[in-house]
Amino acid sequence: MPTLTVFTPAYNRSHTIGRTYESLCRQTCKDFEWLIIDDGSTDGTRALVQSWLQPPLAPHEVKGNSFSGICPAGFKISYIWQENQGMHGAHNIAYRNITTELNTCIDSDDWMPDDAVEKIVTFWRRHGSDRYAGVVGLDYTADDELIGTMFPSDMSETTLLGFYAHGGKGDKKLVYRTEVITKYPEYPLFEGERYVGLAYKYMLIDQDYKLLTLNEPLVIVEYQPDGSSHSMYRQYWNNPRGFAFFRKTEMQCTASKKRQFVVCAHYVSSSIIARNWNFVKESPRKLMTLLSIPAGICFYLVIRHRVKSNQKMQFR
16 A cells, blocks of 8 residues: 555646645655545546546546546545535545545645655655654745745654744645544535635644754645635634634634634624624633624725625726
8 A cells, every 4th residue: 555645626627726735646656555645626626536547538438526547647546526616625534535645735836846746755654653743844936936934953753733822934745644544523514505624633733743944845736726725714704603613612722812813804704794692601711802893893894895896907
């Protein structure tokens, strides 16, 4: 069995996921398999993935919503289709199906440097143990620019929250032990919503484990105009229960009082959008939530204004 599963949630990304595939074909180490969770795509992603297998699967060989096979580069590709649930729902399905020791998510619009798998596997074999949740590495842009900051030279291990609390910045690539990440609760699904922050699980893991730091690029990131990072105000508006759930977890995991206040204000704004007037009673930080209500109302008004302004722009 391979050491690593690279898994990729995909939603109508047939125009970019080929780049992800090509980067995996170029890996200097083939000690991995690729799991694609198709989150309800309607753009031909399934047929594209089928064409990568050797030999290509005929339509009658595909049973149900999943299939697997070997690609010409020699690694296994598994494909699972599901009704659209959002990124967090795709992660739930991935974690249910991963059997390798390690796993990492590479989005369908991103790709891996040619030696990324080799660096992950070699580093883990040299330094990994049951003491750690896994490895955290670096994100780079296509222009070879580091996203955020590197890990300090004296920081050989850290929690994700601890890194940011000490001034760390930017998205980082997480490689988790499958045994660890699957023992924490799945992401909840809220009817009519498609977003719960992936950091929900990471915050829970932070309470029990540290991550080994690897100051090497493990992914090349290209943010898409229609990606979630470019539409956060709309995400806030369309997924208030998911955000409120996430904020309640963050309140309990964040030590900084300043950050707790900010989180509570976010929680208040999401609760107002969701028309949940029991939010103080349901909050794990009731006093802080009460104090943050004015800020939360202001944030709610900002979100509503931004969403309405964007809607007007779309109709011009």
